[in-house]
Amino acid sequence: MIKDPAGPVTSRRHRHKLPWFKSRHLWLFGTLMIYFLMVPLVEEILPRTRTILDLFIILVLATAAYTVIGRKRTFFLALVLLVSGLILVLGDYQWHSNKVMIFGCVCFVGFLGIVIFSILKEVMTQKEVSFDTISGALNGYLLIGMMWGFAYQAVEAAWPGSFHIAELAPRLAGVSAYVGPQLSSLFYFSFVTITTTGYGDIIPLSTIAGQLAITESVVGQFYMVVLVARLVSLQTMFSKRSER
Template sequence: MDYSRLLPLLRRRKYLLLLVSLLLLAVLFPASPSPLLVPQVFDGLFCLVLLAGAFSLSQKKWPFLLALLLGSAACVATWSIHHSAKPDDVVQDSLVAGRYSVQLLFLGLVVWHVLRDVLCDDRVTFDNLCGAACGYVLLGTMWGLVYSMVHCFQNDAFAGELVNQLSANDVDNGVNVSSLMSYYSFVTLSTLGYGDITPMSPAARVLSWLEAISGQLYLAVLIARLVGLHIVHATATDRTCVKQ
């Protein structure tokens, strides 16, 4: 195999790699066969997302270095919480909130550059479409982290049978909380509104309607931009063919 061609190929499909890693996290993490394996599954899959996210910025020097720094900090924070002795509640809440904050900064950095590439490119390519899908999934993941942080400091911010099933250990390590809040986030982002989880606190309610609006605006703006680019490119191609 010619490895000299592998890196350019991966860079041309960088958003496809990121999308695959995000879908693996979304699908395999909740489907973990044993509760004891949940932290390990989450750690491994989330680190895979961090690597794919950093790689998507590898052609931009300073964003790539910043992504490596934030990604490393997020990995260390995640592993330290799941694999260290349990501290007191105040320290534990601070560690979990710090982990969520670092993860949010990293994902926000990736989302910003992904959307800038997709919206500023003058052509619609397969990788750009993957990037657009990545932006949507990352947006839902980020909102899920925000909800997890809210739940960390206010356990009664959300109500419902699924929330009531969370144990004290789930709240401490944040793994199942993250999974549940991620589910709620994507239900809200897509405006499905099943109603099995209900925002109760003012902060949770405000964040929920903000996410619902952001999801609709994202799709409207993105589709309009991609359709516009496709029309412009198709028109330019037709004119070239006519001249020839």
């Protein structure tokens, strides 16, 4: 039997290391960062580019689907939910039906739930910490915020008045023209909630809206605690193996 002269640790390291341009998690993370950081700036400079900005969130969702393309069944189910959600939500722009909006947002919630579960499973089963692993963990956290944003929109569509949204409440750009006038503000509320910041400019009024907000804040904290603990333990074990 021929042994690897570089040793088993080095061999494993090369097997798991991916070039940055082949990292699906890195592509998704980059797309999310551009959306959150650059899109609001573009909207301020070019306020009439709403349609282009709305299409950008579709790119984010498509990139999220690409992260699970390696699992055929998971990818097929995620793609069905994504396409169904897009048809329903974009169709609501013409139909103006709350039921269509609700089903569309539920499809997006299911789609993002599948992607988040797949990302979390992949991160938790890694044998070492890499930039791809860290990107995947961050993607999961950001996608949880997006998933709850769609859930809040479904609740608001089903029970109008579930949220009190102040007139001057900030909005995340690029999500209001096609997917409902409240969604941009509810996306903002979702990320304020998951980080437990709580500015008070958007308040859940109904029982289900309040319960969703509580659940999101708890899930967000658990996610960070579990993922940080897992990544630290992986790095510790990898360092010990490298010293041997």
